[in-house]
Amino acid sequence: MTMKLVIVSVCALLVWGASAQQTYQLDEAFFTDVQPSADTHSQSVRFSFRPLSHADPTGVKSGGPTQKKEWSLSTYPSPFLDPTSCNRGEAAEAGETTWLCDPDGWLTDDEANDVDTRLLKFRQETQHACGSLGKTFYQLAIALMAKLPYSLAKDKKRAKHDERTELNTYANSFAEKLLVTYGIGHKQCHDGILLLYSVQDHMAVVRWREGLEPYINEAAKFTIERDIERAIHLNGDNLKDGLLEAIELIEHRLPTKHHAPGGSSHTMDILLIVLFLALVGACVAYALHQMQQALYDEGVAVYGEDHAKELATPLQAVTQQTEAIAKTLSDTLTGLIAQE
Known part of the structure; x- marks a missing residue:
């Protein structure tokens, strides 16, 4: 009888151990494309960031600007129309299509190539039905800049949180219009996505076309941007690795050839x-x-x-x-x- 009690007790301990097991999954949120809206509001979590190092322009980056410009919608280049101004001239000359614009040269050529390679894999892996096209891929582009072209009104009484909210509202408007200007996405199903990241503002913004919903929407937008900012921050000086992880977070939200969203x-x-x-x-x-x-x-x-x-x-x-x-x-x- 004692042996029986021991066996029963061991089973009880196994049950308790199984119930005590916890798994932690960082919710990776994604984004979806809507009609351009200048009053899109979103908030981003603030972190204590360590400043990123600018890529060494000597011998590493060819053709990159030596001074960071203040960009506007009319001056920020397109990787599809002007890859050289996006510091992707060599890739374009090699006959490669680039979906990355880095006019301020935050990435080296090798790093930019790695990001473009991952964006290519993103297009190869994601899959969804798109009208007359049948099964096709989602389109994701990345736009980097040193600092958002927006000056906050000086108000000593205003909290830092309110300043970041105001900056985020502007960033969303900028990214929304840039998404439309780039023409990202198949016209049959509007399946384009844009990730805008401002390095010195430490701010990630995601905008998408309506074909991304329900996988990416306004409800998930905050979590997506928070996780992207966190991924870039946790990679320290390595902006490339942060961007690669950001692409992974976005892809995980979408249906692919191998699994359902978040499967x-x-x-x-x-x-x-x-x-x-x-x-x-x-x-x-x-x-x-x-x-x-x-x-x-x-x-x-x-x-x-x-x-x-x-x-x-x-x-x-x-x-x-x-x-x-x-x-x-x-x-x-x-x-x-x-x-x-």
Whole structure:
């Protein structure tokens, strides 16, 4: 009987351990494209950033500007029409299409190539239905600048949070208009996305066309931008790695050739839940079986074997039902693992 109690206790500890297991998934939000709107409001979380280092212009960056300009919608270049001004001239000369504009030269040529390569993979991996085009990809472009061309009105009474909110409102308007100017997205389904990042303002803004919804929308926008800013910040001086992670965050929100939006993390959550329930069911079934056996043994000793079977029959039915539930959960878990 002591050994039976030990086994039951071990099962209870396993159940407790499974219930105590926690998984943390950083919600990566995404964005979607809407009609241009100058009054789009959004707030970004403030971080204590370490200033990024500007790319060394000597021998590393060819053709990049030596001075950072104050850009406007009329002067900020397009990587599709003027890749040289976006510091992607060499890529264009090599016959490559660039979806990155870095007119202030924050990235080296090699770093910019890595970002463009990842943007190409983004187009190769994402997939959705687009009218007469059938299955096609989403289009994502990235625009970098040293500082947003916006001067905050000086007001000593205004909180820093309000200043950042005002700056973010302007950044959204700028990015929205830039998205339309670039013409990102297939005209049949309006599936373009633009990521604007201002290095010195430490601000990421995402704008999208209506074809991205519901995967990216205003409700998810704040989380997406927060996670992108955090990713760039956590990569310290390495802006390239931050941008690569930002692309990954966006892609995770969209349907791809291999999984549904956010499929990996949600499937893992389901697997953990089913595993926990299967473990609980198995332990409960084992405990009931032990109780049934103990009741039967005691009944045999006191009343005889025939009467002992009658005493144990109700508990046996419950045990069988519990075992059936545990088996169903186990089969479900096996099926989910096979699909993953």
